[in-house]
Ligand code: KMT
């Protein structure tokens with residue numbers, strides 16, 4: 443794992459875009475983003491059940507697996523959005539970037555590789571992209587039925603109860 447401010451320069455979203463300003467894990471936990479390196483699936487299972495997770499799936503994001511829709515998928519994961527559920531992402535192979543909004547509404551880029559696990563709280567604005575290797579295999583864990591629906595950023599979401607809870611808990 444490596445976390446840093448995104449440089450906001452034009453260019454492929456899959457490039458590192460490393461501004462050189464790194465972020466310590468404590469700054470991530472301050473916005474509700476929790477990071478763990480967990481090589482054992484048993485330990486992931488224990489973490490998931492301790493937090494009340496009941497569902498999971500595995501996804502491979504790559505041109506080999508997705509074919510023609512790969513580029514479209516990668517672009518849509520990169521639209522800024524939130525979910526109404528806490529979600530765990532556990533990287534089984536490959537690598538990718540989760541970008542999350544800082545307290546000051548800047549992008550923080552979190553690079554995840556094999557055995558890295560990230561917990562994103564409900565209501566946080568984020569986006570995802572593969573890196574230049576165009577390959578990631580991830581386990582997605584959900585507390586309840588998979589709630590995929592990405593809600594794209596908009597002023598209307600200011601009154602969404604999950605967004606309001608997130609703002610109250612982490613951005614004040
Ligand atoms: C998300 O929430 O944007 C995703 O789950 C992206 C795909 S997981 C590698």
Ligand code: NI
Pocket residue numbers: 523524525568569592
């Ligand atoms: Ni998402």
